[in-house]
Amino acid sequence: MSMRAAVVTEPGGPEVLHIQQVEMPDTGPEEALVKIHASALNRADLSQRRGGYPAPPGVRAEVPGLEMAGEVVSIGGRVSQVKVGDRVCALLGGGGYAEYVAIDQAMLIPMPDFMTYEEAASVPEVFFTAYDALFNWCGLKMGESVLIHAVGSGVGVAAVQLAKVSGAKTFGTASSGEKLAKAKGLGLGVGINYKSESFLDVVKSETRERGVDVILDVVGAPYWDDNIAALALKGRMILVGTMGGGKIQGSIAGLMPKRLSVFGTVLRARAASEKAQLADQFKRYVWPHFQNGLLRPVVDRIFPLDEIVEAHRYMESNANFGKIVLKIG
Secondary structure (H helix, E strand, C coil), X not given: CEEEEEEECCCCCHHHEEEEEEECCCCCCCEEEEEEEEEECCHHHHHHHHCCCCCCCCCCCCCCCCEEEEEEEEECCCCCCCCCCCEEEEECCCCCCECEEEEEHHHCEECCCCCCHHHHHCCHHHHHHHHHHHHHHCCCCCCCEEEECCCCCHHHHHHHHHHHHHCCEXXXXXXXXXXXXXXXXXXXXXXXXXXXXXXXXXXXXXXXCCCEEEEEECCCHHHHHHHHHHEEEEEEEEECCCCCCCCCCCXXXXXXXXXXXXXXXXXXXXXXHHHHHHHHHXXXXXXXXXXCXXXXXXXEEXXXXXXXXXXXXXXXXXXXXXXEEEECC
């Protein structure tokens, strides 16, 4: 049997994505087959399309897509955590731009009744990433402060909400006053338009020269020196992207006097057991806040699967605030 999917036919621009018929995935004994109703775009998809971010072993290499929401249509013989008909969402290693996916039951997260497929599909990748970065790696605590770069991005809108729920003071950078205003509606404390002001100057002024405890950065190299200068004593920085480049020309000397910690992380390449552990944390500590309304998915635009080229072009324009979602079935 076959299914429709958006396929990367060769490395290149958005135009290399084509809707094709591909083989349906096989389902293992501890896997469920899910009919995907919605997926969502991530920066990693753009890198994969350009040939710079290959899929991990065992994952369909030509079909991007790191998250989905859909309905369980069949289950393997050893599956006990979900049943046919369940509405679920999940983080994926790839393959989300398709009509069906086979996924280990440990990764499946039951959807709340009030959430649409499009909303649920916008949650896993960015909220997993932001939660893991802020709390597992950087140990963000109540009363601390955090600077979130690209606060209007998918990870940014997740991070600012999680930080607010944790009781942290939030700073965020974005390219426009409109994005910053929307971020303040999600709990952002201090907004910084990086096109017209220096985030380092603002942080120093607002913290009386102390700096922030944590920085979550998706930009990379261009921000290195100012990030180091903006961190407080024993501050922690985590890199979850390199939108501005990955080769720094700055100094590492600033790390030592302040005893700083710098981490880097990606989710896709992690072992299945690590991803399952993170999914369990999400179910325990994050999902309840969606139920009580303290967290919410932020969907910028919804594109049908047939408009995948336009969706990728839109993401490359950096115009979005929140998630760009694909409606699949």
